[in-house]
Amino acid sequence: MDLKGLKFSKMHGLGNDYIVIDESEGEVVAEDEKPEFCQNVCRSGFSIGSDGVIFVTPSSSKEADIRFRIFNDDGTEPEMCGNGIRCFSKFVYDNKIIEKEILKVETLAGLKTVEITSKNGIATFFKVDMGLSTFKTAEIPIKTEEKEFLNNELFVDGENISMTTVSVGNPHAVVLTDSVDSIDLNRFGPAIETHEAFPEKINAHFVEIISKNEIIMLTWERGVGYTHACGTGATSSVLAGYKLSELDNNVLVHLPGGELEIEVYEKDGELGAFMKGDAELVFTGEMV
Numbered sequence: 001m002d003l004k005g006l007k008f009s010k011m012h013g014l015g016n017d018y019i020v021i022d023e024s025e026g027e028v029v030a031e032d033e034k035p036e037f038c039q040n041v042c043r044s045g046f047s048i049g050s051d052g053v054i055f056v057t058p059s060s061s062k063e064a065d066i067r068f069r070i071f072n073d074d075g076t077e078p079e080m081c082g083n084g085i086r087c088f089s090k091f092v093y094d095n096k097i098i099e100k101e102i103l104k105v106e107t108l109a110g111l112k113t114v115e116i117t118s119k120n121g122i123a124t125f126f127k128v129d130m131g132l133s134t135f136k137t138a139e140i141p142i143k144t145e146e147k148e149f150l151n152n153e154l155f156v157d158g159e160n161i162s163m164t165t166v167s168v169g170n171p172h173a174v175v176l177t178d179s180v181d182s183i184d185l186n187r188f189g190p191a192i193e194t195h196e197a198f199p200e201k202i203n204a205h206f207v208e209i210i211s212k213n214e215i216i217m218l219t220w221e222r223g224v225g226y227t228h229a230c231g232t233g234a235t236s237s238v239l240a241g242y243k244l245s246e247l248d249n250n251v252l253v254h255l256p257g258g259e260l261e262i263e264v265y266e267k268d269g270e271l272g273a274f275m276k277g278d279a280e281l282v283f284t285g286e287m288v
């Protein structure tokens with residue numbers, strides 16, 4: 001795979017970083033080479049280094065302005081990424097690919113609406129409608145007789161762990177804890193991520209409730225491992241807490257890389273959420 005001359009932008013949302021490739025005017029990386037390409041360029045020490053890769057591509061949907069694709073650093077393509085869609089939206093706005101303050105984005109998790117706040121033509125803050133979630137176990141998916149998995153126990157690496165599973169397009173397991181400092185993330189993160197109960201694996205989050213409007217959380221991401229932040233994970237953790245009546249609908253989420261604000265809403269008997277936060281451009285580059 002000849003990468004010479006390939007242009008990219010390196011961006012992050014709360015330290016959850018992505019390499020952004022502009023394919024809005026045509027394919028840059030061949031479809032069948034994308035997984036291996038992503039594994040290669042995400043390798044820190046040997047290449048650019050990143051949690052994943054984002055591709056900006058045209059949308060065939062009449063409802064959408066543009067299409068968002070994301071790959072984890074293991075080369076898998078998940079349905080959605082909260083920090084990533086903020087980076088993506090900033091890239092699309094700042095580079096005048098779509099000059100709109102309200103962006104309609106096609107994703108594998110459906111159409112997402114992004115409200116962009118800008119200053120002097122540069123996007124600085126984003127309010128993303130993450131859409132409706134589901135707690136139905138068949139839709140997570142998780143192998144269980146339960147219809148929903150709400151603070152139910154799963155036997156994980158020799159211990160019974162209570163967790164709540166929810167999908168916001170991608171799957172999440174939320175474990176409430178008295179103290180995130182007590183969590184052995186490197187043990188229970190991968191043990192939950194790859195547990196046989198989750199046929200598509202799962203993102204794992206450990207959440208300490210400070211108040212009904214504030215939490216601290218740690219994340220172990222499906223297909224990546226530890227990240228400084230997870231936008232869909234923060235959204236899922238608040239939705240799980242709200243579902244369990246442990247949280248109100250407006251919650252400040254403290255992640256190792258920074259803060260996100262999550263606002264839960266109810267629609268058609270389901271729970272949805274807005275995610276609010278920033279995104280940064282660190283550098284642009286070209287492969288040699």
Ligand SMILES: N[C@H](CCC[C@H](N)C(=O)O)C(=O)O
Nearest residue numbers: 078081082083170230231232
């Ligand atoms: N690793 C996740 C995708 C990235 C999610 C995360 N970076 C975010 O900000 O939502 C998965 O396989 O579902």
